[in-house]
Amino acid sequence: MILLKDILYKVTIESVVGSTSVAINNLEFDSRKVSLNDVFVAIKGTVSDGHQFIKKAADNGALAIICEILPNTIVNGITYVQVADSHEAMAIMAANYYNNPSEELKLVGITGTNGKTTVSTLLYQLFKKAGMEAGLLSTVKIMVGNTEYKATHTTPDSLTINNYLREMVDAGVEFCFMEVSSHGIHQKRTEGLNFCGGVFTNLSHDHLDYHKNFAEYRDVKKSFFDELSGKAFALVNVDDKNGVVMLQNTKAKKQTYALKTYADFKAQILESQFTGQLLKIKNQELWVKLIGGFNAYNLLAIFGTAKLLGLKELEILQIMSTLESVDGRFQYLISEKQITAIVDYAHTPDALKNVLETINGIRTGNEEVITVVGCGGDRDAQKRPVMGNIAALLSTKVIFTSDNPRSENPEKIIQQIEAGVPPEHYKKTISITNRKEAIKAACQMAQENDIILIAGKGHETYQEINGERFDFDDFKIASQLLKILNK
Numbered sequence: 001m002i003l004l005k006d007i008l009y010k011v012t013i014e015s016v017v018g019s020t021s022v023a024i025n026n027l028e029f030d031s032r033k034v035s036l037n038d039v040f041v042a043i044k045g046t047v048s049d050g051h052q053f054i055k056k057a058a059d060n061g062a063l064a065i066i067c068e069i070l071p072n073t074i075v076n077g078i079t080y081v082q083v084a085d086s087h088e089a090m091a092i093m094a095a096n097y098y099n100n101p102s103e104e105l106k107l108v109g110i111t112g113t114n115g116k117t118t119v120s121t122l123l124y125q126l127f128k129k130a131g132m133e134a135g136l137l138s139t140v141k142i143m144v145g146n147t148e149y150k151a152t153h154t155t156p157d158s159l160t161i162n163n164y165l166r167e168m169v170d171a172g173v174e175f176c177f178m179e180v181s182s183h184g185i186h187q188k189r190t191e192g193l194n195f196c197g198g199v200f201t202n203l204s205h206d207h208l209d210y211h212k213n214f215a216e217y218r219d220v221k222k223s224f225f226d227e228l229s230g231k232a233f234a235l236v237n238v239d240d241k242n243g244v245v246m247l248q249n250t251k252a253k254k255q256t257y258a259l260k261t262y263a264d265f266k267a268q269i270l271e272s273q274f275t276g277q278l279l280k281i282k283n284q285e286l287w288v289k290l291i292g293g294f295n296a297y298n299l300l301a302i303f304g305t306a307k308l309l310g311l312k313e314l315e316i317l318q319i320m321s322t323l324e325s326v327d328g329r330f331q332y333l334i335s336e337k338q339i340t341a342i343v344d345y346a347h348t349p350d351a352l353k354n355v356l357e358t359i360n361g362i363r364t365g366n367e368e369v370i371t372v373v374g375c376g377g378d379r380d381a382q383k384r385p386v387m388g389n390i391a392a393l394l395s396t397k398v399i400f401t402s403d404n405p406r407s408e409n410p411e412k413i414i415q416q417i418e419a420g421v422p423p424e425h426y427k428k429t430i431s432i433t434n435r436k437e438a439i440k441a442a443c444q445m446a447q448e449n450d451i452i453l454i455a456g457k458g459h460e461t462y463q464e465i466n467g468e469r470f471d472f473d474d475f476k477i478a479s480q481l482l483k484i485l486n487k
């Protein structure tokens, strides 16, 4: 039996109407999911305000309402708890409800604009290969040991997080690696969790639709490190100028990694090829299968984290050389006619630039680099012309197309991307709204040894148009088309 007052432990309460010594059933933040004796948390969202659904929750049988503003009508028999911040209250209550699972395993949060999925997934793989029980909360999937669940968010809501963490603890998981998105931090989805470490990958342009400006976006990320405990570690990339910003006010043990500057964990890239790269870490040379300078950073972050979590250096390096790239991250195939098709989740300017620079760095001759790219609808519109510019400057041919248009007009999105193309590069770009047709055109254009980059959707297996999701898989489509076209 769980009492309301037990899950309110550590919540900042402003006032209470009714008794908190009542036995509760579930905790919910969506009135539509409330049933008899549940607790409903009213949250001010980005689209609607949960306070408007308090009556609906009561009608559905809620026993207690947690809210920032008490409703005008108080129903007898329901307990109302007024809190300073519903998001925060829900996260703390969720942790209490599931008996604080984050304190029973080693939880590491990975944040930054790019690289979160890569770093957290590789850490999960590394720890499993080292014989540990591991868990993963990522954009691509959720893993509780070997059991896979579908992910809906990069960082799920606090109830979902704590639910999975409890399942992990019960399954004997010792280490959990989770992505911490800026939306997640801002909406306090990770509040009340006990992190034993935080990792910062990098910070560049994204989500300027949600955050007021870059400074706010940076400060939201920083607040994650501000809240780490003195027992935790904060491992940051100091080649990124915002790395030191993340460490400014943290109580955690400060640790750094870098390729270019002085740091606790350093690496050198000795050689780069299409099939991998040769790295030097701690005077040990190792061949890794992941390519690109950005992956050297990701691998160094993994090395540092694993070391800080107590694994032996040599074992870490041995396992690192066996790690495979994550689904939809520089996933490539070479066709019969020696055309290389690469699918990559680059959906930010920095990621697109890195991936194209990596491709250009390993080109051997005069191959064409044909980029197929778009930008998501209902997301940061400011990044569109910037990505258009990068695609045009770093490719020999570009086909602008749709990503997930969501509720927006796909042609308008493409026009905004095209606005960033310098006039002297107009000739090399075309636009084809239908993504499958765009990939087909790229496959038709490609000749022996050419490289096709299909960017933005990576592992996604759908395309969202007008609120509807259709089956769509960049990698499958490209491989089928290259076969059909006898390329």
Ligand SMILES: CC(=O)N[C@H]1[C@@H](OP(=O)(O)OP(=O)(O)OC[C@H]2O[C@@H](n3ccc(=O)[nH]c3=O)[C@H](O)[C@@H]2O)O[C@H](CO)[C@@H](O)[C@@H]1O[C@H](C)C(=O)N[C@@H](C)C(=O)N[C@H](CCC(=O)O)C(=O)O
Pocket: 029, 030, 031, 032, 042, 043, 044, 045, 046, 047, 048, 049, 050, 051, 053, 152, 153, 154, 155, 156, 157, 181, 182, 183, 184
């Ligand atoms: C913009 C955003 O982050 N939205 C998230 C937010 O929803 P919201 O604020 O829009 O909620 P709302 O619809 O306004 O509703 C407010 C409240 O009323 C409640 N409600 C609503 C209707 C009703 O009938 N009854 C009711 O009780 C809702 O349950 C909610 O508690 O809170 C919801 C619950 O946690 C999230 O599912 C939802 O994610 C949406 C689906 C989303 O697309 N989020 C993306 C942008 C996101 O979070 N992305 C980041 C990764 C980004 C990255 O790093 O690249 C992520 O971590 O996934």
Ligand SMILES: Nc1ncnc2c1ncn2[C@@H]1O[C@H](COP(=O)(O)OP(=O)(O)OP(=O)(O)O)[C@@H](O)[C@H]1O
Pocket: 112, 113, 114, 115, 116, 117, 118, 119, 139, 154, 179, 181, 201, 202, 294, 295, 297, 298, 328, 329, 330, 344, 345, 346, 347, 350, 351, 352, 354, 355, 458
């Ligand atoms: N360390 C890095 N620095 C810059 N770019 C990177 C880095 N790691 C990966 N990328 C690029 O960013 C893309 C997305 O990588 P990944 O999925 O690991 O990032 P993410 O932070 O999880 O993204 P999201 O915010 O969508 O969850 C990759 O496909 C690659 O192009």
Ligand SMILES: N[C@H](CCC[C@H](N)C(=O)O)C(=O)O
Pocket: 154, 347, 375, 376, 377, 379, 403, 404, 456, 457, 460
């Ligand atoms: N986590 C990111 C993913 C973007 C992926 C891209 N394919 C798009 O749909 O914009 C977001 O939700 O903003």
Ligand SMILES: [Mg+2]
Pocket: 116, 117, 118, 138, 139, 140, 154, 179
């Ligand atoms: Mg991710």
